[in-house]
Amino acid sequence: MYGLVNQAMKDLVTSKFGSDKWSEICQKAGHPPDDFEAMTSYPDTLTYSLVGAASQILGASASDLLRAFGDYWVTFTAHEGYGEIMDMFGKDFRSCLKNLNGMHGHMGAMMPQLLPPRFQVVETSASQLTVHYFSTRQGLAPMVIGLLEGLARKYGDTITIQHHPKDSRSDHDEFEVQFQG
Ligand code: HEM
Numbered sequence: 001m002y003g004l005v006n007q008a009m010k011d012l013v014t015s016k017f018g019s020d021k022w023s024e025i026c027q028k029a030g031h032p033p034d035d036f037e038a039m040t041s042y043p044d045t046l047t048y049s050l051v052g053a054a055s056q057i058l059g060a061s062a063s064d065l066l067r068a069f070g071d072y073w074v075t076f077t078a079h080e081g082y083g084e085i086m087d088m089f090g091k092d093f094r095s096c097l098k099n100l101n102g103m104h105g106h107m108g109a110m111m112p113q114l115l116p117p118r119f120q121v122v123e124t125s126a127s128q129l130t131v132h133y134f135s136t137r138q139g140l141a142p143m144v145i146g147l148l149e150g151l152a153r154k155y156g157d158t159i160t161i162q163h164h165p166k167d168s169r170s171d172h173d174e175f176e177v178q179f180q181g
Contacts, residue, residue, distance in 0.1 A: 001047050002111055003036030008076040009050055010036070012069060013058075021057060028053035038080070041113040044137065063142040070146025074154055093155040097121045097131060097148075117144075124176075131175040141165060141173045148175060 013022045019033075026033035029049040036042065051069075055062045078086065089103040090096025096103075097119065104116030117140075120132040133144050145161055152159045162176040 001042060001044055002038065002114065003040045003042055004038040004077075004080065006036040006042060006047055006050060007038055008073055009047075009054070009069060011076060012072045013054060017058060024057050025050060025053045028057060039111065041111070048139075062139070066140065066142040067146035067149075070143035070148075071150035071153075073143075073147060074150030090155075093152055093157045093159075094121075094123075094129070096151060096155065097129070127179045129177050131177060133173045133175065135172075144173070144175060148177060152177075 010022055013025060023033040029046070029052070031046060031050070051062050051065055054060075054065055058065070077083070085103060085106060086096065089099035089106070098121050100119045101116075104114065108114045108116065115136060117137075118134040120134075121129055122132070123129045131144075131148065133141065141163060145163060148159065148161055158180040160178045160180065162178070164170070164174040164176065166173050
């Protein structure tokens with residue numbers, strides 16, 4: 001994944017636990033604790049190793065870390081200068097969700113090695129929608145939950161999410177989003 005992702009993970013860990021913890025995590029993952037080049041694509045195995053090492057060193061499950069990471073990604077990307085792109089592709093939570101493919105497509109013009117996820121959004125009622133998530137990668141569903149929570153907060157919506165993992169009936173993860181109030 002692009003270094004921007006690993007950089008966000010570094011920022012999240014150092015802001016909450018300090019730079020010593022991040023150094024330990026990098027050491028365990030076999031990576032020097034340097035900054036990542038945001039616009040350089042790194043092997044996915046590095047990102048997964050960082051999450052695994054962080055899980056062991058911080059004593060948190062990978063799933064909890066990915067969820068926190070997804071939430072953090074929304075504010076991190078805004079601070080890193082991608083806020084305008086996000087605003088361009090969504091004026092509210094619903095339209096942002098519907099434009100995620102277009103937004104990642106736009107990013108792909110700047111990041112030629114981007115391997116983005118794909119989303120399909122189906123409105124099931126006035127207060128509920130289903131987000132279908134397709135990815136070539138494994139295990140990132142908790143990150144999607146965090147992303148949805150972070151996005152909803154950004155747009156001032158309160159939501160609850162029910163996750164239907166992929167199984168023998170479905171080849172992809174689904175997230176039922178219920179709007180409150
Ligand atoms: C302007 C904001 C955003 C930027 C700049 C951005 C960019 C990226 C980048 C660089 C990656 C790594 C993929 C790669 O390097 O191959 C990624 C992955 C991902 N993005 Fe975004 N993204 C943004 C917002 C969002 C939002 C709001 C969502 C909400 C659902 C989202 C969902 C994901 C997911 C789930 C992945 C993991 C890759 C996978 O599932 O295979 N992104 N994005």
